Amino acid sequence: MIEKLISLSLRNRFVVLLVAAIIFGFGIFAIQNNKIDAIPDLSENQVIVFTEWQGRSPQIIEDQITYPLVTGLQGIPQVKYVRANSMFGMSFIYVIFKDDVDTYWARSRVLEKLSTVKSTLPKDVAPSLGPDGTGVGHILWYTLETDGMDLGEQRAIQDWYVKFALQNVEGVSEIASFGGFQKQYQITLDPNKLAYFKLGIPQVMNAVNSNNNEAGGRKFEQSDMGYIIKTSGYLKSIEEIENIPIQTNNSIPVKIRDIANVQMAGESRLGIFDLDGKGEAVGGIVVMRYGENADEVITNVKAKMTEAAKGLPEGVNFNIVYDRSGLIKESISSIKNTLIEEMIVVSLIVIIFLLHWRSAISIIIQIPITIAASFIFLNAFDISSNIMSLTGIALAIGVIVDNGIIMAENAYKQLAVRQAELNQEHLMNKSDV
Structure with missing residues (x-):
């Protein structure tokens, strides 16, 4: 089978070169579209x-x-x-x-x-x-730099503006906010006053819930005009909460302010986020969606940050504290330089070892074609270009060259044996004459 394949290839050299050129072209296209990351996703x-x-x-x-x-x-x-x-x-x-x-x-x-x-x-x-x-989905961390802005205000900007802007970027799964205070209205009940008015906590909760709601009515027409009836019942201030009635005693309403203290405060926290020992900070973590190109997602997030920064309050800026793109570029650049150096060294060794330029070229040309073809399989199996995959390709260069050298050596050996047989036949024919 192998002899027939070799024989067929030798008789159709142009077809073999054309197929190799096509594979190399598809390989170059695969390299340009291959996902790039620093480390493989083993989660x-x-x-x-x-x-x-x-x-x-x-x-x-x-x-x-x-x-x-x-x-x-x-x-x-x-x-x-x-x-x-x-x-x-x-x-x-x-x-x-x-x-x-x-x-x-x-x-x-x-x-x-x-x-x-x-x-x-x-x-x-x-x-x-x-x-x-995934476990390696945290591709970028950032904080908000401000000129002394309250931590609650910073967290509000993060949750209600920055988060929604960055979450629309293609490939982003989630923007996880951290730090600061999540603002909320807090009602601190006085147990003595509750006992005096004979009230329970469920009654207070029901009163607040029922007064923090909107209701709609029907549409009616008057003077050839259509009107939609609705009520606006959402609580918007501390005063509105304080004025919520709970029950009536002797025609006098008992309100929230009579039995509790209402204030704007932050939600209870289990920890804080400190940046470089300079104090608390507010920011977010960009979580990449499964199977996306990390380098491309980071680039798109940074572009969206530049766009979103125009709508931030004066004195508020983004501060990137962790960016995997630097590690990705350094890792890929290091492996890339190693591949180029290895290809050059191997090519020189092949030329010196064989001392025949045609044989050396036939072996050296296999290296770029094989490397380009390997990226076709990387894309087919959804494997990114990272330290592990590129190192494997670098290690395989020696195997690629070994096969070519063995084939060239075997061909020379067979040619030498055939030449010796022809010389022997020529001598025998001369002796017969």
Whole structure:
């Protein structure tokens, strides 16, 4: 079979060169479109289910949330195993699928299963899926630089402006905010006043909830004009909350301000984010979506930051504290230079070893064609250009050249044997004469 293939190739040299040129062209196209990253993604194919139930101990979280979810999610097809972690006020479920399972198919199966498991959970507890990212999805961290702006204001800018702007970038799965204070209205009840007015906490909560709502009416026409009736009932200030009536005693309404203190404050925090020991900072983490090109996503995020910076308040700027693009460029540049140097050294060794320019060229030309063709397979198997994959290509150059040298040496040997046989026949013919 091999002899026939070699014979066919020798008889059709032009076709062989044309096929090699086509493969090289497709390889160059594959190189230009190959995904670039510094490190390979070796994380497991997993879907994270996050459930929050504030104020509960880890044991209660384990018994009432984690255990029902784990037992319910184990019946999903193509699942290898399910891991879980219970902590104060939060539960994390890690559903590990087989490596060949599509990520978004896995997420849809988990969502279907959650719809049936949710009935076994406590009231007002809603499990949610984590972002469709991976363990190496944190590609960029940034903070907001300000001139003494309040941490609550910084967090509001991050959550209500910056986050929405950057989350629209192609390839971004999530913008995870950190630091600062999340503003909220806080009602601090006085237990003595509650006892005096014979009120309970549920009554106060119901009064606040019922007064923080909008209602709509029907449309009516008057003088050939159509009007839509609606009421605006959302709470917008501390004064509006203080004036909410809870009940009436002897025709006198008991309001929130009579039994509590209302203030604007920050949500309780479990930690802080300090930058370089200079104090607290507010910012976000850009999480890349599964299977995206890290270098391209970072470039697009930076371009969006430049655009979003125009709408920031005066004195507020972006400060990038972690950027993987630098590591990507340095890693790829280092491997790229190593490949070029190795190709040059190997080519010189082949020329010196063979001392025949035609044989040397036939071997050296295999190196760029093989390297370019390898990127076709990298794209086919969705493997990015990273330290591991490019190092493997660099190590394979020696094997590529070895095959060519062995074939050239074998050809020379066969030619020498054939030439010796022809010389011997020529001598025998002369002796016969």
